[in-house]
Amino acid sequence: MDPTPTQDRALRSHAGAARVAFNWGLSTLPVLGQIKLHEDVTARLVGARIRSATVRFERGRWNASFTVEQDVQRPRATKPGDVIGIDLGIKTLAVLSDGTEIPNLRHLGAALRKVRRAARTVSRRQGPDRRTGQRPSNRRRRASARLGGLHARVADVREDAIHKLTTSIARTYGAVVIEDLNVAGMTKNRRLARHVADASFAEIRRQLAYKIEWHGGTLIVADRWFASSKTCSECGAVRAKLTLSERTYVCDVCAMVMDRDVNAALNLAQYGRHELGIAASGAEIANGRGADRKTGLARQVAVKRQPGTASAGQTGTVPSQDGTAA
Template identity: 50%
Template sequence: MVQAYRFALVPNASQEHALRSHCGAARAAYNWAVGWVGASWWQRRAEESYGIAEEDLTEWRPWSLPALRKAFNEAKHTDPRFAAWWEENSKEAYSTGLANAAAAFDNYAKSKRGQRKGKRVGVPRFKSKRKARLSCRFTTGTIRVERDGRHVTLPRLGTLRTHEPTAGLLTRVQAGTARILSATVRHERGRWFVSFQAEVKRDLVRVARPDAAVGIDLGVKILAVMADSTGEIRTVANPGHYDAARKQLRRASRTVSRRRGPDRRTGQKPSRRWEKADAARNKVHHRVANVREDALHKLTTAVAAEYGTIVVEDLNVAGMLRNRRLARRIADAGFGEIRHQLDYKTSRRHATRLVIANRWYPSSKTCSGCGEVKAKLPLHIRTYECDACHLVIDRDDNAALNLAALAAACVTGTGVAGDQDTVPAVPKPRGADQKTRTTRPAARRRRGGQVAQPCRTSGKQKRETVLKPKPLTLW
């Protein structure tokens, strides 16, 4: 498998200058490619406005990586933007920018043709020197981890010291079970990092309970409620890393506001005291992000190493962040990162099964004891009370039990589990109107109501209701 090993760097003043120069060269090459390709587009548009025939218009300039490299190598000797300094950096820096430009144009073309998932991608734009992320990728040249375990060597940059030991990658390289493919340097959260992409040969690790399944219900007050197939329930409290640092952030932000900051309208430069105060505030933000990342990695690693089947919900995190009352806490919890980490840790390390519950599966509205489904369950009601079997249980515990029971029931070929028959026959626009139908357990069905079909599940053989819509009657 291909795996990344990331280490923090401790460069000296000259090495940091070289790192910034390489990343700036990548940005400059990207902007050149965007301008070179875009020039033919604007030229054709101008010629069309004059009524020039299609066959007489300026030819389209290609944006493939080989074509961009060939054009850039011809232009770098005469273009005043590169002629004076392009030899100071490695050729890999310019290849990084050209490769990113080629990928950006490909994404735009595929999005325009409807061949790319997600939001529509616009025309590539120039990268700002003030906002662009500093990054550069090396694929050829001297790329190695030194034998002392505390230094790495990169093309044109030389040997750089690492903040932490590189034994994890060095041991595999020396044993012949890993081969370094490329290296990427990036400035992130106030520090420089190097990420080695390596082809690694490793054995899968057997989980502690391969026959057990766990359902994970994520929340704000309680970060995760985990219920396994045996009925055991465990909770993980939300640490609230951002809320814990808000007092410190307020004080740091107040200090920044009282210094003379930059003003782009008048060209005012920031004072040294403002730069120091801004660096102190950023340091608090970086620490919050690092602590959150560490906590999420520990949680997902422990879950992936214990259970053979993990069931999580397909949450609409982007839609949840539009709620101004909960957006800060949802973003601090990291719902999307939890699912992302479970996705690759279950497949790469343990080869276990990750089941994604349907977004419209009523895990909180379904009784974990008898299977009755309620039509409505407002968010402020934190206790589930079943009208059929009179079960009283915490709302999150009930949802986690239903997700755990869903592991062995109604799993589709795409890895998405849920109540597939609840989709209406004629969906409304955008498909965001799916409502939960009220159902009764099989033993208490009412005559003339909706038919409930039981679906066998693992563990305690709980029953899940699969709904069929009642025929429409007009009068």
């Protein structure tokens, strides 16, 4: 139900900095009086000082946001010494360097059939016309409300899934490494734009930033030009080219075969250890494939060879700071 002009004026003028009271799931607001809340927040606000309340009409529902002042004690991460790398993607939403995979549920894609049908229904109803002053019909209002409800459902389910994912990571690991993704550039690809927007990479990064700080952890954002997917996590060799269709990383130097997302997550974890100054483990220095060095420096960049300088399929290694081979 849309707010009436009187209700809207009352909310805009009084609810912003209102004196609010709670009583067993009931909230007392100026002008509006006593309102029953869908969620009982009295148990959560024991000992809290209520500063203000903001009421707004959004996604077909009335929402009340309360600003409170309260001391909250949050536990430290259960694994404060662990550094975890997270590779975000579309096929799999997140792959952790310990091998954990979080599937991409594609919330908008699952509801796209209903959304398209509801949008067609709205377009066939009598809409507003500024030239003649025509107002939308009641059937269009109901159809628009249904379309908005479908979009609201998608947004709520996506937000719930992201909150659960980021909360679990922040409560577990002491240091988390993610990539500085160019989301604006990724959305320019017309084949991937909808899937990139549905994954909400920026929202995942935003929530990780403040939740990790709550639990005393560290969030490390890898450089945008760090070749996490093209670098071999075993020997540090960098491939000049790696297409999106290649889901398995094959190193031509040490013959390592691994899922490309897991390989990228391992490189991000090593990036975080380098930034924190943590020495590599023995397994990283001398791995099972006989490599006599750890993964290359964190800020390595793939080097594209000029035609005729190397044979087809040959890859190079990243030079170190002193000019010798990494």
